[in-house]
Amino acid sequence: MAWRFALMIDPVSDDDTRTDVADTFTAIDPAAPALTVGELSTQRGDGIFESIGVVDGHPQEVEAHLQRLAHSARICDLPAPNLAQWRAAVLFAAEHCGAGESVIKLILSRGVEHGPAPTAWVTAAEASDFTRARTDGIRVVTLDRGYTLDVPARAPWLLLGAKTLSYAVNMAALREARSRGADDAVFITSDGFVLEAPTATLIVRHGDTFLTPAPNAGILHGTTQLSLFEYLQAQGHTAGYSVIAAADLADADAAWLVSSVRLAAPIVAIDDVAVPHDVVLTAEMNRYLLSPRD
Template structure:
């Protein structure tokens, strides 16, 4: 089942609206987006993807905070958090609670009239994700960026979740050409960054580490939730620069995202990695219990 609503953005200078009146449900097969929309023509927009389990969106406020941060970086209007929260709850309530799901929020620069184009979609997914149990093989691919890209060239929009995902998808295709499932990007200096659609987490002993978002990595909502849980369960956590060799030599490593949750890395560049099955299971159980 798929659900699609077009959202008319709330004018903040107007009285408090009926948010339902600003939601228009459309058939997923209907054409509703202009071919002149900047999101289509130039990838000029931002988005968020939220996992759904047992009929509830996981940590929607964190995703709305990140949507607003991306909009600021892109010089887009600030989304009304309460309006989008209402839309998220409407979509989540229409999905089968016995299945998993994914909600996608999208805001583009529109057609040039100064008004953004906004919509929200919901799709049902299998309740189990194979990679959580079986893991993924990854390759390290050079992103072509220096580690200080966000400071050196802010117009590259590092750290914003934009619709311009063509390089990320190309990286995944390259991984499959090399016999792998996923990617960890590296900087020109050899630091590990993030995956095309995920955050990187590395374990050494009782220390969990993720590459810092200040170096152009997207702040990970799932990673942040996991670190909060880990600190209450005997682990220390750090967000800092991580050398690629540190990932290769780690006791365990994972890719974390809103839909797949925590996926263990079982090999890097054909080199077998240790897998912490027990910790992987505990982390996913924690995330699946969240609403």
């Protein structure tokens, strides 16, 4: 990953109405040390983050990402982020991204143990090349997430539905998928319903209808999926949410994993069962997702 920029933020309260927040930012060397050993984000993964795709210096879907950051903060009982401050930080970082595809990450940590809180920073880096995934497609396996569909409602302390820094399970799932000869995974509940991928949202197509699992089971509401649904509906398609049984995945006419940086990656096999690959529609999706979107 080629780092392009890093910015430490001195968070201001959510009710701070100042319009100029430039004095709350400090540009730092992205390769230099920046966090203390007592930082809870590194000690416990106690914090939240967002990844924003940037195309030719234009940050995509900033408002949707900021709203999701605020949503994650509420779930995790973190101080409410001042969205005007974070918005300014995103635009400042985007100015350093240049041509091509980049990724801006927003990180809000609970702070330092027994010390100042919270800690916040923004990074910008060159995005990986996802051409192969977007054109040739990906193979996925289904993995048991270890809880039933109703657990998020019964156990909100599990923080399901928040984009937290605690990504050890997600990364372990990707390693397991690769050990099985696949590129990615799709989580399912222990009672057999589809959730999401470790770092992406699932969309399945049945005829002219596009569906994604309903975000009421601890699923992270996908910003790219929301934008793509608007595009599909504008093209005359039907798009919506549903409780999807894992057993029904094999009947899909097409399927994709979508995310802010990889964009739309067509699924060509689920658990070694081939899935139809709509090459033309996938190309149209990615052309749209690479266009400037606010």
